[in-house]
Amino acid sequence: xxxxxxxxxxxxxxxxxxxxxxxxxxxxxxxxxxxxxxxxxxxxxxxxxxxxxxxxxxxxxxxxxxxxxxxxxxxxxxxxxxxxxxxxxxxxxxxxxxxxxxxxxxxxxxxxxxxxxxxxxxxxxxxxxxxxxxxxxxxxxxxxxxxxxxxxxxxxxxxxxxxxxxxxxxxxxxxxxxxxxxxxxxxxxxxxxxxxxxxxxxxxxxxxxxxxxxxxxxxxxxxxxxxxxxxxxxxxxxxxxxxxxxxxxxxxxxxxxxxxxxxxxxxxxxxxxxxxxxxxxxx
Amino acid sequence: xxxxxxxxxxxxxxxxxxxxxxxxxxxxxxxxxxxxxxxxxxxxxxxxxxxxxxxxxxxxxxxxxxxxxxxxxxxxxxxxxxxxxxxxxxxxxxxxxxxxxxxxxxxxxxxxxxxxxxxxxxxxxxxxxxxxxxxxxxxxxxxxxxxxxxxxxxxxxxxxxxxxxxxxxxxxxxxxxxxxxxxxxxxxxxxxxxxxxxxxxxxxxxxxxxxxxxxxxxxxxxxxxxxxxxxxxxxxxxxxxxxxxxxxxxxxxxxxxxxxxxxxxxxxxxxxxxxxxxxxxxx
Numbered sequence: 001x002x003x004x005x006x007x008x009x010x011x012x013x014x015x016x017x018x019x020x021x022x023x024x025x026x027x028x029x030x031x032x033x034x035x036x037x038x039x040x041x042x043x044x045x046x047x048x049x050x051x052x053x054x055x056x057x058x059x060x061x062x063x064x065x066x067x068x069x070x071x072x073x074x075x076x077x078x079x080x081x082x083x084x085x086x087x088x089x090x091x092x093x094x095x096x097x098x099x100x101x102x103x104x105x106x107x108x109x110x111x112x113x114x115x116x117x118x119x120x121x122x123x124x125x126x127x128x129x130x131x132x133x134x135x136x137x138x139x140x141x142x143x144x145x146x147x148x149x150x151x152x153x154x155x156x157x158x159x160x161x162x163x164x165x166x167x168x169x170x171x172x173x174x175x176x177x178x179x180x181x182x183x184x185x186x187x188x189x190x191x192x193x194x195x196x197x198x199x200x201x202x203x204x205x206x207x208x209x210x211x212x213x214x215x216x217x218x219x220x221x222x223x224x225x226x227x228x229x230x231x232x233x234x235x236x237x238x239x240x241x242x243x244x245x246x247x248x249x250x251x252x253x254x255x256x257x258x259x260x261x262x263x264x265x266x267x268x269x270x271x272x273x274x275x276x277x278x279x280x281x282x283x
Numbered sequence: 284x285x286x287x288x289x290x291x292x293x294x295x296x297x298x299x300x301x302x303x304x305x306x307x308x309x310x311x312x313x314x315x316x317x318x319x320x321x322x323x324x325x326x327x328x329x330x331x332x333x334x335x336x337x338x339x340x341x342x343x344x345x346x347x348x349x350x351x352x353x354x355x356x357x358x359x360x361x362x363x364x365x366x367x368x369x370x371x372x373x374x375x376x377x378x379x380x381x382x383x384x385x386x387x388x389x390x391x392x393x394x395x396x397x398x399x400x401x402x403x404x405x406x407x408x409x410x411x412x413x414x415x416x417x418x419x420x421x422x423x424x425x426x427x428x429x430x431x432x433x434x435x436x437x438x439x440x441x442x443x444x445x446x447x448x449x450x451x452x453x454x455x456x457x458x459x460x461x462x463x464x465x466x467x468x469x470x471x472x473x474x475x476x477x478x479x480x481x482x483x484x485x486x487x488x489x490x491x492x493x494x495x496x497x498x499x500x501x502x503x504x505x506x507x508x509x510x511x512x513x514x515x516x517x518x519x520x521x522x523x524x525x526x527x528x529x530x531x532x533x534x535x536x537x538x539x540x541x542x543x544x545x546x547x548x549x550x551x552x553x554x555x556x557x558x559x560x561x562x563x564x565x566x
């Protein structure tokens with residue numbers, strides 16, 4: 001089967017169903033029209049028109065965070081969204097830009113705010129074979145329970161840096177020693193925009209590779225992954241072609257890895273489509 | 284200085300200045316409006332309207348190749364374009380698609396036909412340092428004389444495969460033994476679209492990495508490169524920031540290499556722009 005279908009899955013959204021979420025000149029997200037309607041009841045906070053939702057509340061980031069959170073709590077009580085209550089994402093126009101306020105991770109898709117994560121490919125060379133450590137997600141995960149995952153992955157919470165998130169998740173998810181995790185090399189990013197039940201995932205994943213020694217076997221410590229397997233990279237590609245076993249966005253991370261390491265080569269008729277499809281134009 | 288400027292340079296074109304070059308339902312290229320006007324004198328070959336140039340000549344690829352070549356010769360005699368007379372590119376809607384006819388490489392930008400090349404990064408690890416073999420182009424090259432280049436690069440002529448072109452160019456440009464060149468790993472592609480004096484470069488470069496042993500020193504045999512230097516990858520990035528010393532598209536190849544090997548990391552404010560900017564959406 002086509003590998004491009006995974007890119008299509010992660011980019012399935014119709015711009016016409018969404019309106020920009022703005023504060024002044026800054027576009028902070030993309031809100032689905034039905035969700036925008038739900039915000040009309042907070043007229044001191046949001047100005048909802050046919051083509052846009054404006055955040056009109058004034059004040060500093062702390063004041064805005066509280067004000068938006070009060071609206072979010074109402075939506076939670078109506079079961080429109082579910083808060084995570086342990087992870088908070090920064091709301092900014094783009095990576096590194098001014099943080100307007102912070103938002104519970106569960107509310108991020110409702111507002112279609114850009115979210116950032118790190119994914120680590122743990123690989124090992126065994127003879128001429130390239131192998132990848134693949135984790136299996138716990139069955140009680142909110143997102144993609146039971147699906148296959150990268151060895152380490154996590155969202156970048158507010159005020160946490162990339163390296164810090166990577167080291168923390170590497171320790172929690174794979175019991176990876178700091179010394180090994182610090183050898184991870186930044187290798188690029190993938191991005192996608194995908195409608196979900198709640199709204200829109202508007203994600204950028206920063207990617208890292210780490211070559212793991214034969215002495216290292218990952219072991220999960222936080223309950224998010226239930227097992228690990230060292231799979232031949234060619235089998236990972238075959239399994240992506242044949243099944244929906246991997247978490248939706250993990251397919252993109254694996255495809256990027258396979259393209260960078262010659263596991264998927266130019267003889268694949270989808271090659272150029274895959275190379276181009278892993279990144280959305282910046283906007 | 285900004286690295287993104289190199290991506291902007293390679294993507295400087297205004298769609299409104301071009302019209303599609305079609306044969307039936309297939310779009311084969313993009314012709315600048317002034318060039319389209321020049322084709323009006325060949326009414327049996329091209330149907331030129333305000334919004335399109337249609338190739339209306341009938342026959343098989345061989346017949347079309349001769350017919351278009353007669354028009355090209357007239358344009359050459361008027362110094363609108365210069366034929367290379369030794370390299371011929373396939374004209375097709377996209378990579379791997381049906382070849383409608385073949386075209387002298389010098390005429391490719393006039394018709395804005397997709398052109399494909401291979402670029403090889405030759406690298407070596409010296410201690411903790413990552414080094415890149417960089418060539419210097421001869422001063423008599425038609426394109427980018429005297430500029431810095433990858434160790435091996437070449438256009439993919441009609442009926443030549445990717446691997447074949449890579450091995451041939453590796454032997455000619457760098458005296459790289461076949462055994463070493465065969466170890467090159469496919470690592471992706473970059474694409475760009477750039478107006479030139481003659482028309483439009485509409486290029487895809489297939490990229491390869493090869494780790495060269497300490498015993499190997501490249502040596503040019505075809506006169507296209509005059510010297511090689513083993514440069515620290517960080518110095519390559521610095522030189523791209525500070526100068527226009529590299530051939531325009533070699534900057535993209537180097538940026539892609541630097542992103543994949545952690546030489547440019549996410550701490551660079553341009554990181555996500557660079558990652559996204561190296562590939563045009565397929566169309």
